[in-house]
Amino acid sequence: MSEFTATDCVHMARALRLAERGQYSAHPNPMVGCVLVRDGEVVGEGWHKAAGEAHAEIIALHAAGEKASGATAYVTLEPCAHQGKTPPCVAALVDAGVAEVVVALKDPNPAVNGQGLQALAGAGIQTRVGLMHGEVELLLRGFLSRVTRQQPFVRLKMASSLDGCIAMATGESQWITGADARADVQRLRARSGAIMTGIGTVLADDPSLTVRDTSLDNDGKQPFRVVLDRNLRMPLSAEMLALAGRTLVYCHRDKNRHALVEAGAQVIKVEGDRDTVDAKAVLHDLADRQVNDVLVEAGPRLAGNLIENGLVDELVIYQSPHIMGSETIGMFRTPTWTTLADRRALEISDVRRVGADTRITARFAG
Numbered sequence: 001m002s003e004f005t006a007t008d009c010v011h012m013a014r015a016l017r018l019a020e021r022g023q024y025s026a027h028p029n030p031m032v033g034c035v036l037v038r039d040g041e042v043v044g045e046g047w048h049k050a051a052g053e054a055h056a057e058i059i060a061l062h063a064a065g066e067k068a069s070g071a072t073a074y075v076t077l078e079p080c081a082h083q084g085k086t087p088p089c090v091a092a093l094v095d096a097g098v099a100e101v102v103v104a105l106k107d108p109n110p111a112v113n114g115q116g117l118q119a120l121a122g123a124g125i126q127t128r129v130g131l132m133h134g135e136v137e138l139l140l141r142g143f144l145s146r147v148t149r150q151q152p153f154v155r156l157k158m159a160s161s162l163d164g165c166i167a168m169a170t171g172e173s174q175w176i177t178g179a180d181a182r183a184d185v186q187r188l189r190a191r192s193g194a195i196m197t198g199i200g201t202v203l204a205d206d207p208s209l210t211v212r213d214t215s216l217d218n219d220g221k222q223p224f225r226v227v228l229d230r231n232l233r234m235p236l237s238a239e240m241l242a243l244a245g246r247t248l249v250y251c252h253r254d255k256n257r258h259a260l261v262e263a264g265a266q267v268i269k270v271e272g273d274r275d276t277v278d279a280k281a282v283l284h285d286l287a288d289r290q291v292n293d294v295l296v297e298a299g300p301r302l303a304g305n306l307i308e309n310g311l312v313d314e315l316v317i318y319q320s321p322h323i324m325g326s327e328t329i330g331m332f333r334t335p336t337w338t339t340l341a342d343r344r345a346l347e348i349s350d351v352r353r354v355g356a357d358t359r360i361t362a363r364f365a366g
Contacts, residue, residue, distance in 0.1 A: 011074040018047040024190040025219035028290035030143040034060040038071035057089040069097035078107040081119040100126040104136040142292030151283040156296045165328035180355025181318040186213040193291035198302035199229035232256040300333040
């Protein structure tokens, strides 16, 4: 028999919905929600909005006031017991007289990693762990990827025709998908700590790589703009260099770095080969910069390179209901794939209409 009741599930589901409110603003911190319940009544709720601001538990405790005494706290992630930018949540829960804490997921962050649960138990507070842990792992997969794998969760976004083309042979590509799909991409951008592209896309399209949808509650944050540019061909006139936020240019040869730095970029030298920058080294550096999620918006060369090297965690394809024909450019450049045995199987997790287009979400099998 499960130690969790239907009522427990209802309150943890509410905590999960609260946590989701931080999807555009909480990073690099994890999204966390908290619900306080006493005698069957919800007496306080909270969610974490941004780094440096109050954690979900603190907000819920303030909302509950004296009613927090004797209550059960439903929290999506293990409360912290250490002093960071804000005081430890465990101390606040203990001081408020909370009787029980139900946690969906133990926090693998070395600064927490069971210490919060131990501190609660040491203070005489009952704890239960694991309720809806799968749902919380899905919500926090970027954060969990960074703290356990030392690299962000990589989401590769492509827009294509029904026959798998991303541009005409001339490079013409605006716009393959409709306005609704492009608006949906803005939400993907806002959820990301960095947006990555290759120098080929910069030279062809001069993208801004910014969140332009002001209706999203992203607390004014802009993701890092990341360009993989082996030989530093980045134009000093590139639009993204003049925009607010930070542009990170990763290269292998940095002889032109000073002019680019003066133009507003941060230039980082990493390993590479004759054709490309080592994308895995880039991802490790981004993890060190506390980036949880990377959205890749790139051409077929970089997209294919990431797939070949097993660096794509999720694939999001916006497919438009038209055919572009033979004089076109395909989604992925994978010159080493020469037989059917080289193909990569996908597991599709979601298919839905976005305006006139279809959004397919998948991951590589295995």
